[in-house]
Amino acid sequence: MAIKELERVEIETIQGLPGRGPGRREILVPTATLVLLVLAWEAAVAAFQISPIILPPPSAALLFIGKNLKLLLAHTYATTHEILLGFLLAIAVGLVLSIVMIHSKIMSEALYPLLVLSQVLPKVAVAPLLLLWLGYGMLPKVVIAFTIAFFPIVINGVSGLTNIDPEMLDLLKVLKASRWQVFVKIRIKNALPYIFDGLKIAITLAVIGAIVAEFIGGDTGLGYLIIVSNSTINTTMMFAALIVLSALGMLLFALIMVVERVAVPWHFRS
Amino acid sequence: MADARNVIEYDRVRKAYVQGKAPLLAVEEMSFAVRDQEFTSILGPSGCGKSTLLKITAGIMPVSGGTVHVNGRPVTEPVSDLGMVFQNPILIKWRNVVDNVLLPVEILRHRRRDYLDRALDLIRLVGLQGFEDRLPGELSGGMQQRVSICRALITDPPLLLMDEPFGALDALTREDMNLELLRIWEARKKTVLFVTHSIPEAVFLSDKVIVLSPRPSRVARLFEVEIPRPRELSVRYTKEFGEYCGSIRAEIKR
């Protein structure tokens, strides 16, 4: 009886370790670090009597957020909209491209240099051109977020679809599996953990893309708000926008991690 | 093809791995035959080309010279109706035990439910009942190996190629597995080509034991094991058994 009990407890702890999402410690430690940093910031501003134009205390920024919630939310909504559209487009195009590239060597040889070229070209430099072509609305922002975000999805997609244990391929040959069966039963799921890693990079890049595009043209979004704060020397508003932007980025990143845990549970077990 | 009773026939098979500049000669010249419903074991020092030979036999690796016939046909593509247990388990990590065992059934586009009972029987047979829903990452190496044996047996193939299938098992489990394998082999009339590093295991299971020379390998010697069947575990303590082991041991060089 007692042994049975012990056994069960043991099994539960072992199963409870990985795969169940972040534990209490994984949440506590970073939260505590963040709180400490914010407190240090607040203390430093007070202690050294730093001008709020240079560095406002976090309390002022948070107060600003509280007072101007509606304004901030409207701009956050616009930016989020651009990020998500660009990101979804990046997923669609990135996955299609990686599938095309693994299926045809010629396509891969033709596309790869172009992909690299599209990435070495700094988006900030191309953004004005895109705005010229696509106007000052939401479209150029989505396009810029997309062009910067799809690259890691393609690269990781190709890796995940092709990095199959050669012995697994031997086994599939013995079983006389067709190319389609190998793709459906092995390659896709093998690629998922790689793709999720790519998505985590892509979402942060999509945020950068949208903000950069907003810097250059337009009249909405957190990027626009930052530019306005800069020209009006409203550093508190700038920090408020930055805080909201960071929170947004973290939230999007966390969302992907949650989806990942559901989509590739085997990656977190064992 | 000389003899219709031969399921596998190797005729001066040669295999060199070409990699970079210097090719590596793994198999120099291999000629022997495996008869229908015969249990043949291959013994040989590590790296002499046993796994290579099995992959060539399955038709998933080309020869560099000579020919292999399986069921009377020259091997030029993956051989049909063959069960293969690789040296590593090679399980799909997102599939649980049952779904890994049923992989060949899916690939053949047979109905899964027609094989489910058989899969569960096999899993019980190798002592993995209770682990049907586990992922490979939650199993030990020896347990994974047993799953891969079930996978090779699920479609009941007449020809089995087994590459050190019991290598990761403890002595007792290994004895059980030996007995089960013999039982299946006798009941289902299979032809088995079995690679092992254990001389007693080879003698216990086989009609023929083929000893390979170190790389580049050839057949060093072929032993016919004439211990009567069905064999019990106790046969391993007889004088005759010991003599077979002794003379095979003397033939294996390093």
Ligand SMILES: Nc1ncnc2c1ncn2[C@@H]1O[C@H](COP(=O)(O)OP(=O)(O)OP(=O)(O)O)[C@@H](O)[C@H]1O
């Ligand atoms: N894919 C490969 N490319 C190059 N060389 C290889 C390859 N596979 C095997 N070899 C070489 O061929 C030789 C035979 O390898 P093989 O795996 O067939 O040996 P083995 O008899 O199965 O050994 P073990 O008992 O250790 O499993 C080895 O020397 C090895 O280095």
Ligand SMILES: [Mg+2]
């Ligand atoms: Mg081997």
